[in-house]
Amino acid sequence: MSGSYAVLAVLLVALATVLVGALGLRVSRTTSDFYVASRTVRPGLNGAAISGEYLSAASFLGIAGLVLAHGTEMLWYPVGYTAGYLVLLLFVAAPLRRSGAYTLPDFAEARLESARVRRVAAAFTLGIGWLYLLPQLQGAGLTLRAATGAPGWVGGVLVALVVTANVTVGGMRSITLVQAFQYWLKLTALLVPLLFLLLAWHADGAPAAHQGRPVLVRDSVVRIDQQVRVRTAEPIRLTADGTVDGRTYQHAAFTLPPGVHTLGAGTQLDLPAHTPVPTPVDGSAGSPWGRPLTATDEPHPLYAAYGLILATFLGAMGLPHVVVRFYTSPDGRAARRTTLVVLALLGVFYLLPPIYGALARIYAPDLVLTGQTDTAVLLLPERLIGGTGGALLGALLAGGAFAAFLSTSSGLAVSLAGVLDQDVLPRSGVRGFRLATVLALAAPTACLLAAPDLPVADTVGLAFAVAASSLSPLLVLGIWWRRLTPPGAIAGAVTGGGAALVAALGTMAGWCRGGWAQALLAWPAVWSVPLGFLVMVLVSLATADRIPPGTAATMARLHLPEPPRRRPGPPHSRSADAGAGRPDRRAGVSR
Template identity: 45%
Template sequence: MLGLAAIGLVVLSSVVIGVWGVRAARSTPDFLVASRRIVPGWNAMAIAGEYVSAASVLGLAGLLVKNGVGAMWYAVGFTAGYVLVAALVAGPMRRSGAYTVPDFAEYRLGSLRIRRMCGLVVLVIMLLYLVPQFKAAGAVLELTSGIPYWVGVVGSGLVVSSAITVGGMRSATYVQAFHYLLKLAFVAVPALFLVFLAGPERRGAAVDPIGVDPNWTRPLLDIDNSGHPVLTTLSVLVATTLGAMGLPHVVMRFHTVAGARSARRVAVSVIVLLGLFYLFPIVYGLLGQVVAPNPDESDVVTLLVPGKIAPGTIGTVLTALVAAGAFAAFLSTSSGLLLALAGGLSHDLFGGSLSRLRLGVVLGTGLAVALALPAADVDINVLVGWAFAVAASTFCPLLALGIWWRGLTATGATVGLLIGAGASTGSALTSVFLDLESGVVSILLSQPAIWTVPLAFAAMALASRPGSVSEWADESVLRLHLPVRSGSATPDKSFDSVGGTG
């Protein structure tokens, strides 16, 4: 019950902090982007808290247990994605004046149709990302307190949707920044303590360069012993790195600061914060290879390691801390995802008011909970990997070409989004329903980003006929790259009114 008590304290403290933002959520700009008044330091910690999901706290260690040290490439990709975000996306996206990716698409391409199509893609990505968060919350509560999985999932949904429905982005920002610090402390401190307690023999087994656990002589990712580690590693890196550019809840965050320079500063700070955090799930994975090597328990290996190394009171306390950190990861990530999902449901698809945005949070939570209930046996990182692959195959080319190439047209974007979304989701579903032998074909279906991303880029470029480029294209691209003078207006196609330009 100590774990449940620790989780309860996390929830209670999160509610208290979130109350500070409630009084400010009185309009659409307040609810979605906190009226663009979040200072860079808070924003960077909030983004890091939102980005470090339950899949990072639990799933990365599990992947190390199942697939060896090659799984570290996931952490590299998750962090490296923000290098591209800082270099290519953060500043121009902030200058667009949009709230969401669909907002940006309409601003750049002048098409309500493309806005609504992007809204549908947001729903797909967010649900693929939300389901493993609720699955992780249910698994943590079940392991630490004996609460049935379904009760944990439903209860977690009620907690997070209530907080977001009331407070919006400002509440979420304060809570997520707090959660980053909480996760770092509750995951890092036990990790360092466990390394000390493990003793020379276990530490040696975890880092033995000639041993089989974790076998440092095979540093690439080779899922299911496919025999093609280079292909697997490259595809995972393409999905995780380019997918970070297209995650709707990440992009939305850069509109909560005052200007483009602040947005870039935030992105650079996030790289440092993520690089620091991802050191510690790797520690749990390496220790788990030695003390908890059962692949069937990979999703909860982070919670099992403390008890394996330090049975008794010390192990119980450390497990409670890690469980609280994992639950904080669920709360912070699902908060951002639900905000983006609400934007997709109401603001982007139906030009919604504040009341519809709040209804979107409730509906999105209900849908994610309903999908998470039968997903108890699904690997957390499988669904998260699909979310990154879809984002990389849809919004990454849309943003990259929309920001840096004036020739992108609404038709080209439509064709690219359809092909990218269809290819990435279709491949992932095919890999589930077809029992394929491990090999090149199975890799290209289960990790499709290596071919679906260039396919989407090519489709957008080829379907954008030069003669159909709108007169607005030159001006819109120019405004994305020219600094806005202090006190000047946002672009003509501004989204500071409810419902965008629609």
């Protein structure tokens, strides 16, 4: 890919993002505008905005990489992400909007009438948000480095600066417009190159992707940048220049026998056409959940698959940048319609990455060997089309990938800023919100600059697991079970979320190296989610005398249809939320 074209595409996406976000400045005046766009975002726009922020680079680049590494059996992977919105649609969207809350801690305090529950919810919201935000910044740096050769920290800092500018200028108003724009940009960035790639594939005789392991369709030269252990299922004839299994070769031809082999850093392999690509023993190609019925190199892969599905299915409702968007709907009915729009838009988007993955299995199977499967989408135009046309299409894809980082980071920033403004900073309001935005992005950016090579790829899964085990029980039981008490909510959230956090951190630290112990720690959602619900229920039953006195009225507000909205009336007035709001805990915050 031409680095100059990619740089231009990234800069144009950043500029367009700032310009679209500036439109929100013209109508953002009150605190309600900055927090929830004065609750006036219609389902079509809100659905596009939610889809824009939810479809991060894990969807834009990662799905194709998984199909490249594992084949079409990986098409189940996006189901957990998308199906989570069914839970939101059925159980959460409308009641959450009727609560009149600005943030998830705001909802927790309104429902349980407890400042302690609010603080616990705020702590989990910030922790989950930062866990999700850090890999977005690091991924932006890695993508920009792959496309242009820039230092790894540049992309992350650029994302942080653009997002900070948009959120501080217009708050939720700006971010809504930006994320809706970026959804259609990402869809276009995938669709347009794909049309040309399919034409080039057809002109090449429409070769079919090999079933099972990826197989090279032509002679290929692969360079190994870092030492890697690979497995071969059959003898492979190759020419090596470097170190293989501790022996040094200088452009020597030999046969690599079946088994596990170690390739040294800097080794170059000349592989002939029709050669099955050796697969790494470690890394994404060896993830047990990717092959739940066939993986043999990791413990209990089927359990791992269930752990991932449960974390993504229930964790979606606990992600702060997802939940906050439902507060922007005019009413509960609009919140439900928004969720339906999201399901449709996500379904359309997820039709495209698997096709990129299938093409990559034909034209870029060597990426499995180098562990760079996530770059398949960016490299396909160069390999199939080449020349200026391939460079331009690759630049369009790089711009789309960068938009994915921007949109997800924007949603996280605005949700974290709301929590910091209301629960951490001494003064609230528009100025406090802007300062909170800077702080929300400063923490992960500083971490990125201090440790640019920190392995944070697993923190997205960790964020889902913690959210599913802490905030998900709080939302579901808070909305549907009137006997929930503040002690029960705190005990369940801390026990479930804390257990998931400790387990995942223990896995990263290498506490267990095999067997059920490793599987249970690496994929904690299977047991930490039931634990969170169970503790929340049992402690609430044991403290039945602590049920908040206003529970009946709160539950009625959550589940009864809203009265017709008054017209005319300023969108940020209390009348817009009649019967569905409450005075903010701080004076001076416009409701």
